[in-house]
Amino acid sequence: MVKVGVMGLTGCSGCQCEILNCEDAINRLIGRVEFSYFPLAQDSNGFSDFDILFVEGSVSTELDREKLIEGRKRAKILVAVGTCSCYGGVQSQRNDEASLEEMLRAVYGEKRPEVRVFKPAPLSEVVEVDYELPGCPMDKKQFVYTVASLLNGVEPFFPKIPVCHECKLSENECLLLNGIPCQGPVSFSGCGAPCTAQGVGCQGCRGNCDFPNFEELLSIYDRLGLKGEDAVRFLKVFRGKTLPKLKERSVDEKGA
Amino acid sequence: MEFHIERAKVLPKANLWDFLEGLRRVSPLIAPVRRGGRVAFSEINDISDVTIDYTRTVLPPKKFLVPYRRVRFTYSTEDLSFSSTFKARQQIIFGIHSCDLHGISILDSIYLKENPDPRYLDVRKKTVLIGISCMPDDFCFCLSTGTAFPDGANWDLFLTDIGADYFVSIGSPKGDELIIELKELFRDIEREDLELYKRSTKKKKEAFRNRKLPDLERISQLIELEYESPVWEEEARRCLSCGTCTNVCPTCFCYTSVDVPDFEGKTVKRVEFTTSCQYPYYSLVAGGHYFKPTRTARFRHRYYHKFVGYPYQIEKFGCVGCGRCSAECPAEISMVETLRRLRGEDEEELREAAEQTFTDRPF
Amino acid sequence: MKKSLEKLLNKPLPIDPFKPVRAVITDVEELAPDHKKFTFSFLDEEASDSWSYIPGQFVMLTVPKAGEIPISICSSPTRKGFLELTVRKVGRKTKVLHQLKPGDLVAIRGPYGNGFPVGIMENHNVLIIAGGLGMAPLRSLVWYVLDRRHRFKEVYLLYGTRSYEYVLYKEELRRLREREDIKCLFCLDRFETPEDERWADREGLLTELIPEVDLEPTETYVAVCGPPVAYKFIGKELLKNGYPESQIFVSLERKMECGIGKCGHCQIGYKFACVDGPIFPLWDTKNLPEML
Numbered sequence: 001m002v003k004v005g006v007m008g009l010t011g012c013s014g015c016q017c018e019i020l021n022c023e024d025a026i027n028r029l030i031g032r033v034e035f036s037y038f039p040l041a042q043d044s045n046g047f048s049d050f051d052i053l054f055v056e057g058s059v060s061t062e063l064d065r066e067k068l069i070e071g072r073k074r075a076k077i078l079v080a081v082g083t084c085s086c087y088g089g090v091q092s093q094r095n096d097e098a099s100l101e102e103m104l105r106a107v108y109g110e111k112r113p114e115v116r117v118f119k120p121a122p123l124s125e126v127v128e129v130d131y132e133l134p135g136c137p138m139d140k141k142q143f144v145y146t147v148a149s150l151l152n153g154v155e156p157f158f159p160k161i162p163v164c165h166e167c168k169l170s171e172n173e174c175l176l177l178n179g180i181p182c183q184g185p186v187s188f189s190g191c192g193a194p195c196t197a198q199g200v201g202c203q204g205c206r207g208n209c210d211f212p213n214f215e216e217l218l219s220i221y222d223r224l225g226l227k228g229e230d231a232v233r234f235l236k237v238f239r240g241k242t243l244p245k246l247k248e249r250s251v252d253e254k255g256a
Numbered sequence: 257m258e259f260h261i262e263r264a265k266v267l268p269k270a271n272l273w274d275f276l277e278g279l280r281r282v283s284p285l286i287a288p289v290r291r292g293g294r295v296a297f298s299e300i301n302d303i304s305d306v307t308i309d310y311t312r313t314v315l316p317p318k319k320f321l322v323p324y325r326r327v328r329f330t331y332s333t334e335d336l337s338f339s340s341t342f343k344a345r346q347q348i349i350f351g352i353h354s355c356d357l358h359g360i361s362i363l364d365s366i367y368l369k370e371n372p373d374p375r376y377l378d379v380r381k382k383t384v385l386i387g388i389s390c391m392p393d394d395f396c397f398c399l400s401t402g403t404a405f406p407d408g409a410n411w412d413l414f415l416t417d418i419g420a421d422y423f424v425s426i427g428s429p430k431g432d433e434l435i436i437e438l439k440e441l442f443r444d445i446e447r448e449d450l451e452l453y454k455r456s457t458k459k460k461k462e463a464f465r466n467r468k469l470p471d472l473e474r475i476s477q478l479i480e481l482e483y484e485s486p487v488w489e490e491e492a493r494r495c496l497s498c499g500t501c502t503n504v505c506p507t508c509f510c511y512t513s514v515d516v517p518d519f520e521g522k523t524v525k526r527v528e529f530t531t532s533c534q535y536p537y538y539s540l541v542a543g544g545h546y547f548k549p550t551r552t553a554r555f556r557h558r559y560y561h562k563f564v565g566y567p568y569q570i571e572k573f574g575c576v577g578c579g580r581c582s583a584e585c586p587a588e589i590s591m592v593e594t595l596r597r598l599r600g601e602d603e604e605e606l607r608e609a610a611e612q613t614f615t616d617r618p619f
Numbered sequence: 620m621k622k623s624l625e626k627l628l629n630k631p632l633p634i635d636p637f638k639p640v641r642a643v644i645t646d647v648e649e650l651a652p653d654h655k656k657f658t659f660s661f662l663d664e665e666a667s668d669s670w671s672y673i674p675g676q677f678v679m680l681t682v683p684k685a686g687e688i689p690i691s692i693c694s695s696p697t698r699k700g701f702l703e704l705t706v707r708k709v710g711r712k713t714k715v716l717h718q719l720k721p722g723d724l725v726a727i728r729g730p731y732g733n734g735f736p737v738g739i740m741e742n743h744n745v746l747i748i749a750g751g752l753g754m755a756p757l758r759s760l761v762w763y764v765l766d767r768r769h770r771f772k773e774v775y776l777l778y779g780t781r782s783y784e785y786v787l788y789k790e791e792l793r794r795l796r797e798r799e800d801i802k803c804l805f806c807l808d809r810f811e812t813p814e815d816e817r818w819a820d821r822e823g824l825l826t827e828l829i830p831e832v833d834l835e836p837t838e839t840y841v842a843v844c845g846p847p848v849a850y851k852f853i854g855k856e857l858l859k860n861g862y863p864e865s866q867i868f869v870s871l872e873r874k875m876e877c878g879i880g881k882c883g884h885c886q887i888g889y890k891f892a893c894v895d896g897p898i899f900p901l902w903d904t905k906n907l908p909e910m911l
Contacts, residue, residue: 028519145516152517152684153718155711159512159537164498168584169324169530171296171314174500176586178293185496185586210536213496213551216587328637333683336641336724361624368627370894371636371879380628410624428625483908510883513876515686524684528876538884541874542710547887560908561886568889569880 002151005037005050007071009064010120011057011089014137015082016040019054025144032151050075052150058084058091058120061113065126072127077150079131080123081143083238086134087207092120092240093233122241131156135191136205136238142190160188162209163202167193175201181226181234186212205238214244265435265442266449267415267422276303276350278438279386283346286320288313297349308351311393312580316356316506317349318363321379324530328513331524344378348434350386352411355396355578357387358403359506361410365570366509384430387414388422389456391463395579397592400469403576404460418452470595472573475563478598483556487597492555494587499532501558501581501589507566507574510538533557559594636879639681639726640666644719645701650787653708654752655717656693659727660701672696673734674759675842675870675898679878680704681726685715689875689893692730693755695762702727705755705787731878732897735760735868740840744773746832746862748853750825750845751780754787756870757844761795768800775832779806779825779845783814804828825849826856836861842898844870854901867901 008016020026020041037045037053053075059065072078080086088095094103100119104112123129131150133142142158149156163184168174175182175196182201184193188209196202214235221231236243267275279285280300287306289298295310297317331338352360367376387406398404406414412431415422424442426432435442502508512531517524531538534554539547548554566574575591582590646658661667677691694703708717719725737760745764749757757776764771776795780786786805796803806828807819821827825845841862843853850869857867873885873892885892888907890899899907 025519032519148517148519151519152521154515154517154685154715157514157686157711159531159535161531161535161537162496162498164496164500164586165503165532165535168498168500168503169315171294173292173294173314174584174586177584177588182586185498209497211497211551216494216496220587331681331683331726336681336683336726338638338726340635364624364627367881368630371881372627372630372633373637373881374632374635377628377630377632408624410628509881511876511881512884513687513882515681515684517684521684526686533883533886539874541872542713547873557886560888565886565889569891 001034002032002051003036003049004033004147005047005053005071005075006035006040007037007053007055007067008040009055009057009068009085009123010060010091011082011084013040013056015056015084015135018137018140019081019143022140022144025140025147029147048074052077052079052147054079054081055085055123056082058089058122059126060091060117060120062116068123068126077130078123078127079133079146079150080129081133081138083134083136083138083205083207084120085123085129086132087238087242088120088122088240089136090237092122093236093238095119095240134188134206139191141192158190160208160210162212163187163189163191163193163196163206165189166191167196167202170197172197175199176220176224179224181221181224181231183217183235185209186214186217186235203237204235207239208242263426264445264453265424265426266445267424267442269420269422271441272308272422273303275438275441276300276306278441279348279350279434282434282437283348283384285348285350286317287350297351306351308388310351311390311396312353312578312583314580314584315504316359316578316580317352317385318356318359318506320347320349321360321363321383322367322376322509322530326528328526328528331526333517333521333524342375342378344375344382346382348384348386350388352385352387353390353578354387354406354409354414355398355401355403355576356506357385357406357409357411357414358398358401358576359578360385361408362507362566362570362572362574362576363509364410365572366507369570384413384434385411386431387411389414389416389460391460392467393579394467395583395590396464396467396577397469397579398577399461399464400472401573401575401577404464405457416453416456418449418456421449423449423453423456468592468596470592471599472563472595475573475595476567479560479563482598483560485598487594488556489552491589491594491597492550492552494589495534495551495555496587497534497536497551497554498586499534500584500586501591502532502534503530504580504584506576506578506580507562508532512538533561559591637728637877639679639687639728642702642725642727644721644723644725646721647719650705650789651785653717654705654785654787655708656703656705656788657716657719658694658701658703659725661727662724667700670702670730672730673737674763675734675756675868676730676732677756677878677897678702678704678727678729678731679875680716681728682712682716682719683723683725685712687876688712688716689731689872689878691756691759691870691897693758695759695766697763697766705752705758707752729878731893733895735842735898736840737763741770743771743866744775744834744839745771746775746834746839746841747777748825748829748841748843748845749776749778750849750853751785752787753844753846753870754778754780755844757842758788758791760842761801765798765801772838773834774801775834776801776803777806777825777828777832778803779808779828781808782811783807783818786818804831824852826852829853829856829860832860837863837866839866841867842870843867847871850904854904857901864902865900868898869901869904871897871899873897 146156180201183204184202187204188206285300290307329338367373412428414425511528562574641662642659648656690704693705806821810822875885876882880891880894
């Protein structure tokens with residue numbers, strides 16, 4: 001029996017729900033896989049050794065940290081699921097703008113939470129992460145593919161191609177050409193471009209594609225009327241720390 | 257003597273919808289459909305959805321010949337027996353413009369000349385291609401690529417608008433069979449129809465008169481010689497590497513293949529998906545080396561392949577001037593403009609000067 | 620409709636070139652850290668009999684569950700009944716391959732690519748220059764030439780690696796060295812152990828061995844395979860020593876999915892490494908951009 005755990009840290013539990021939404025896959029998995037730890041879904045949970053441990057949420061409390069470190073010790077393979085665990089999530093979008101004290105005051109006023117808290121961070125800042133499945137929420141198909149690959153001892157293959165790929169192949173009209181700010185060209189695909197199909201610009205919830213050209217995208221935003229700090233904040237919502245410093249255009253830096 | 261041409265018929269415009277209905281009775285019909293601000297080739301259930309008045313679809317009809325995602329094989333891990341459930345179906349694609357017909361000819365050469373792909377051949381044998389004439393917009397440059405008219409391409413029927421009627425050229429026995437099947441909708445050609453047909457060529461050419469067309473003379477050599485030109489980097493700065501240009505291209509064919517095992521590890525699907533040379537991973541080999549490491553290299557590669565690679569491989573340009581890559585580019589990079597810059601800013605002046613010299617001559 | 624295009628469509632459906640044939644691993648040999656040599660034999664007798672290839676060609680090997688990889692053939696077509704591939708553990712697919720054992724099944728299609736021009740190399744001297752894992756495809760050529768020795772004039776093998784530990788086919792090469800009909804010159808990047816010193820003729824780079832070759836350059840065909848960065852230097856040195864550009868052949872690697880000119884990944888300039896290569900004359904390396 002392959003032992004699988006699903007752990008939640010600071011997040012909305014949406015990605016854990018998405019795992020539960022993979023009903024067909026879970027049906028087929030049961031019998032081969034034992035969900036030995038999945039507090040969101042079952043009453044009895046053991047925290048023993050894991051073959052695969054999926055972790056959702058960002059690390060923002062001392063408790064998160066301890067759980068994660070302990071989980072890492074016990075897991076052969078640790079997979080970060082969802083944008084919070086991969087990049088810190090929306091809760092970390094202002095990490096570079098405000099101090100922890102300012103954040104606490106904005107949220108709690110003069111009160112202080114009982115546990116020790118810090119700025120929300122992705123798992124990779126605390127432990128080594130084997131695979132990342134970003135997305136808000138993570139994509140079910142990618143989850144199933146990842147589980148299938150790992151159960152077979154094969155590393156999953158996720159080329160970081162931009163959302164435009166899936167969007168254009170779905171024959172959507174380009175939102176940028178229609179005046180709607182969209183992060184498709186700089187965001188990691190795999191979601192099937194559901195937002196752009198509905199006319200909503202990509203919000204970049206899956207993080208960066210390979211070597212994104214933010215500089216050009218910002219100048220397009222500028223032409224569309226989304227300027228300066230507003231444009232950068234738009235890009236920062238889900239990317240947090242993974243948004244590089246946007247100073248000057250550079251084409252031929254390594255890999256770009 | 258009766259005026260008689262077997263290579264063509266006339267379809268009165270009033271009969272077009274009956275013609276489409278007739279086609280749909282023969283086999284599944286695919287035609288351009290307007291959805292919001294875009295037009296897409298789609299399977300037709302109701303012929304009133306068909307639009308014939310369009311300039312370009314977002315994706316070329318290629319998607320009905322080579323799907324963007326396809327399962328090549330399923331294999332068993334126990335005995336490694338490979339099987340395929342692929343089955344080509346009969347289909348008619350109606351309303352294809354000349355450039356896209358040429359695009360399909362190019363795909364024919366790629367898939368069928370060397371190491372022919374039986375799957376593509378099967379699909380192609382079962383597909384009827386019916387073209388329709390069109391007028392260019394600002395992005396079109398098919399006159400430069402020699403693809404403004406359907407001659408030389410692989411198609412079955414081609415409808416040229418000659419005013420009140422369509423002049424229907426018959427390109428293949430399959431096309432002829434359709435005409436025979438629906439013969440009550442057609443009439444024979446008269447001398448006047450032929451005159452109108454001949455004039456339609458001029459009409460389309462004239463529509464290009466005031467448009468910027470790239471000069472493609474010796475373009476292969478030019479691109480090879482200008483390989484180090486700063487134009488590549490300047491244009492590539494604006495490139496988002498989003499792959500739109502290749503994904504909408506009627507002649508691009510690159511794909512990546514991935515083996516996807518099931519939970520039990522008993523069967524594995526070999527899935528192929530369309531990819532783009534604009535994505536960094538495209539040239540990445542195990543060990544971490546990128547053979548096209550910079551955005552400039554990738555950007556240039558597309559032009560290089562279209563105008564140097566294809567001529568070497570299939571003796572034709574890989575560009576049919578459909579203008580999709582420029583029309584769909586989120587950064588509004590224009591192929592025509594890049595080529596023009598590569599030739600040199602003063603190209604037009606040079607040409608004017610040459611013409612001037614010519615007209616100045618005393619005889 | 621153009622006649623040439625019409626012809627393309629009027630053919631019967633060909634045999635599926637994407638469909639591999641089954642083979643079983645009969646032997647696995649660990650050659651160096653992360654380098655293993657796999658020996659295969661085809662399950663189907665017909666496939667086994669009809670299987671022929673040229674040194675320098677490659678196959679597409681299906682690693683079950685992981686996918687297909689292009690691998691150069693390292694055995695010689697002069698030895699029938701089996702196929703050998705040397706594979707370095709470097710990516711997600713080769714990692715899985717390295718776990719396979721004798722008796723395990725794989726699937727193979729090919730051979731693909733042009734291979735070395737062995738026909739025109741006959742009646743000439745042959746200079747074989749291998750760097751690192753480049754020894755694998757050249758081992759095929761070495762044995763091809765030695766098994767048809769009378770068709771060739773003088774034969775040289777130059778082989779350079781990092782250290783003795785990374786030398787491939789150690790025993791085989793030792794025996795080659797004792798033969799009269801091939802001259803072997805080996806070098807290592809740096810001498811660090813006594814073993815290193817015992818093995819190599821020289822400490823240094825492959826380029827330093829080239830002047831030691833005693834052959835009439837214009838009567839010689841040169842086959843080079845090694846890390847792409849070395850080609851520039853080796854090429855330069857060969858030209859300096861008078862070897863004609865048109866008689867020097869290099870082997871290149873690229874990402875490949877199909878092996879038959881359909882997937883596009885392996886494009887080098889206007890050529891496809893899979894159908895126009897992977898063996899290219901040195902002249903091409905000057906004219907095809909991004910070659911090295």
